[in-house]
Amino acid sequence: MTTQAELLDTLRQITGAPHVLYDGDLSAYTQDWRKRAQGKALAVVRPASVQEVADIVKACAAAGTSLVPQGGNTGLAVGSVPDESGRQVVLSLQRMNAVRAIDAANLTITVESGCILQNLQQTAEKAGFLFPLSLAAEGSCTIGGNLATNAGGTQVLRYGNARDLCLGLEVVNAQGEIWHGLSGLRKDNTGYDLRDLFVGSEGTLGIITAATLKLYPQPAARLTAWAGLPSMEAAVTLLGLAHQHLGAGLTGFEVMGQFALSLVDKHFPQLRVPFIEASATNASQAGSNGSNAPAVGSVAMPYCVLLENSDSESEAHARERFEQLLETAFDQGCVLDAVVAENLSQAKALWHIRESIPLAQAEEGLNVKHDISIAVSRIPEFVEVTDALLRQRIDGVRLVNFGHLGDGNLHYNVQAPEGGDAKAFLHDHEDEVNTLVYDSVARFDGSISAEHGVGSLKTDKLPLYKSAVALSMMHAIKKGLDPQNIMNPGRIVKL
Ligand SMILES: Cc1cc2nc3c(=O)[nH]c(=O)nc-3n(C[C@H](O)[C@H](O)[C@H](O)COP(=O)(O)OP(=O)(O)OC[C@H]3O[C@@H](n4cnc5c(N)ncnc54)[C@H](O)[C@@H]3O)c2cc1C
Numbered sequence: 001m002t003t004q005a006e007l008l009d010t011l012r013q014i015t016g017a018p019h020v021l022y023d024g025d026l027s028a029y030t031q032d033w034r035k036r037a038q039g040k041a042l043a044v045v046r047p048a049s050v051q052e053v054a055d056i057v058k059a060c061a062a063a064g065t066s067l068v069p070q071g072g073n074t075g076l077a078v079g080s081v082p083d084e085s086g087r088q089v090v091l092s093l094q095r096m097n098a099v100r101a102i103d104a105a106n107l108t109i110t111v112e113s114g115c116i117l118q119n120l121q122q123t124a125e126k127a128g129f130l131f132p133l134s135l136a137a138e139g140s141c142t143i144g145g146n147l148a149t150n151a152g153g154t155q156v157l158r159y160g161n162a163r164d165l166c167l168g169l170e171v172v173n174a175q176g177e178i179w180h181g182l183s184g185l186r187k188d189n190t191g192y193d194l195r196d197l198f199v200g201s202e203g204t205l206g207i208i209t210a211a212t213l214k215l216y217p218q219p220a221a222r223l224t225a226w227a228g229l230p231s232m233e234a235a236v237t238l239l240g241l242a243h244q245h246l247g248a249g250l251t252g253f254e255v256m257g258q259f260a261l262s263l264v265d266k267h268f269p270q271l272r273v274p275f276i277e278a279s280a281t282n283a284s285q286a287g288s289n290g291s292n293a294p295a296v297g298s299v300a301m302p303y304c305v306l307l308e309n310s311d312s313e314s315e316a317h318a319r320e321r322f323e324q325l326l327e328t329a330f331d332q333g334c335v336l337d338a339v340v341a342e343n344l345s346q347a348k349a350l351w352h353i354r355e356s357i358p359l360a361q362a363e364e365g366l367n368v369k370h371d372i373s374i375a376v377s378r379i380p381e382f383v384e385v386t387d388a389l390l391r392q393r394i395d396g397v398r399l400v401n402f403g404h405l406g407d408g409n410l411h412y413n414v415q416a417p418e419g420g421d422a423k424a425f426l427h428d429h430e431d432e433v434n435t436l437v438y439d440s441v442a443r444f445d446g447s448i449s450a451e452h453g454v455g456s457l458k459t460d461k462l463p464l465y466k467s468a469v470a471l472s473m474m475h476a477i478k479k480g481l482d483p484q485n486i487m488n489p490g491r492i493v494k495l
Pocket of ligand 1: 033068069070071072073074075076079080093113114134135136137140141142143144145146147148149150151152153154202203204206207208209358451452455488491
């Protein structure tokens, strides 16, 4: 049996001593982004090549030591940090960040998994292409983490999620073998799709060390609009109109409840949120179906929508199509007021408001977060029913509702009553709120994790909301590929 000291020695031989960290402040690797979990690692290992990753996995397997793969540690499901035992090794991919190749004719880019998403976007842009995956954590998350969580973000409507953008993978499996699957083929029906198995597996089946990804032509113009709406139903109607008018040009459709926006207004007043009253924070607990909703002037606008139109012809063409869409929407009463960004910096400012909602919410205090998906057509009813249930159950509860409506994905979060003690609220109500929301999601045939994954946060919930047959197949896959249970154990499924 290998001792811990012997394992550390072997790891140092593989990567060089400076890349095996085990003392000093390791919290950047052991604490999750939302500070919900603080683990303890035997060591943090930072390999520089796929061969080093393979050797590390073999050494850990021989020692019976489990591994937690980690990219940028921005995951929101507590899947990238070690447990509290002090016996797990964190395998950080940060040093493996090279761009290996761009194939312009095949429209692909091959990168190592530790490549920061923003660097990948910029590299593609310099080569004259678009890599469309985009999310608020793009300055620090890695493509390996994006693929391992099958990240979504703001462009899914047009380009799909991380899975849809991936054509091939290089993976080190739980036995320390290297699977070279970076072919970049768009068609390959030679049996089970291993790529799709590893995408979204959250480090529980193997370690993604590189990926071949799709590139797209850069759009000729991108326009952003912000619209004030009378209801969630109106948002769904507007989405349908946007599909009709903009076709494949519709690249973003984000919905934001007034209370979510009022928190941005309250905590980041310099951002100047359109169509909001300064008093909206206090008035915010209106029904999200529009009754008693905060008003701008005398008109109630309980929801705002951020739309993005990417046009392959010209900015003038994009503007014309946007104007036609908004005119139709005004005529049908689903848009009450709208602004179209005049230039890139105005567009960025509007997106910045949307991206600031999670931070504003954090400033307001601890809250219970949900990342759910429901068929778009059923979202208005889901929100109405679930809002009412929560309000009946907890007096004064505040609902922060925003998300990627175009993908049927809501961040449906629950905040303590105004002035209440957020910690005590979580202690008293977190389980109750989760059960109420997830039961409601289940009644609407939705998913309890649309894009953040399962991690440790939802592992215990999965058996309650996933079919027994699906779970049993997932267990079989985990046992088959990782019989020793050394790859991020306890996440997604427990063996
Ligand atoms: C401000 C903010 C906004 C966000 N917005 C979105 C959003 O719009 N859409 C969305 O989908 N997500 C969003 N997220 C969460 C999202 O999952 C992560 O930001 C990102 O995809 C994770 O990348 P990472 O490199 O930080 O992975 P980490 O946090 O390091 O890891 C996440 C999971 O992947 C595993 N993993 C990491 N790298 C590898 C690898 N190379 N091989 C195998 N497993 C690996 C880890 O073990 C862990 O289970 C957001 C997060 C933040 C903080």
